[in-house]
Amino acid sequence: MNPDALRGHMDALLLSVVEHEPLHGYAIIEALRERSGGALDVPTGTVYPALRRLERAGFLASEWATVGGRKRRTYRLTDSGRAELAGERSAWSRFTRVIGRVLDPQT
Amino acid sequence: MNPDALRGHMDALLLSVVEHEPLHGYAIIEALRERSGGALDVPTGTVYPALRRLERAGFLASEWATVGGRKRRTYRLTDSGRAELAGERSAWSRFTRVIGRVLDPQT
């Protein structure tokens, strides 16, 4: 997967994955890998900064927890984040429709 | 259309639009606008450098022409560009499938 292709879609991916259950960074990476059937292997250097950015933006909220002696920062979707995710989803469907039409015009 | 979303897909768009007829930069911008139903209004500062990049990469070839007293640089798809476009198309369909699956998992 070309990294540049993910640009501007990472937020939607991250918000989507914590939609129904709060997750910590490492688990988010695994969830993305699983949900994508192995196609998405996002590096930690992408995910952790992105999560903090989304928290700064108010779309996520985090709490520290200690599980099995290891510290985790668990992120959950805020109300604002839920609205953002809905917007990202419709933007995604508009996006694919538009690009698809240009790439394969049915004249 | 969020500019970042286009990242990594611009090449496919540009190659696609000159697939069946050579076009100059200005006409390429208009073609993108038309094919996308007005959704895509790519600025000249994006298109002209991108076209030169694609020519450097060997995917496009250009010729100068003068039409109605105005100079145009007309781009056409090379064989290498045609192969690249095919690759971009299948990458696009993989991409939408993968992201779509993450955004809307049918459990």
Place this chain on the structure above:
DNA sequence: TGGCTACATATAGAGAGCCTACATGTAGAC
């Protein structure tokens, strides 16, 4: 004991591409 792997978070710096803003010029309409 020492080493390896999985788990877990984080930052610095690089790289690339799309954007805004600006510069330049012709043709035609009014």
Place this chain on the structure above:
DNA sequence: GTCTACATGTAGGCTCTCTATATGTAGCCA
């Protein structure tokens, strides 16, 4: 004489994703 459409181009900025590196715990295995 001014405005709009046509037409190309560059400089610089911005932002995001990536690579590489750092740090630390837990558990397994030899």
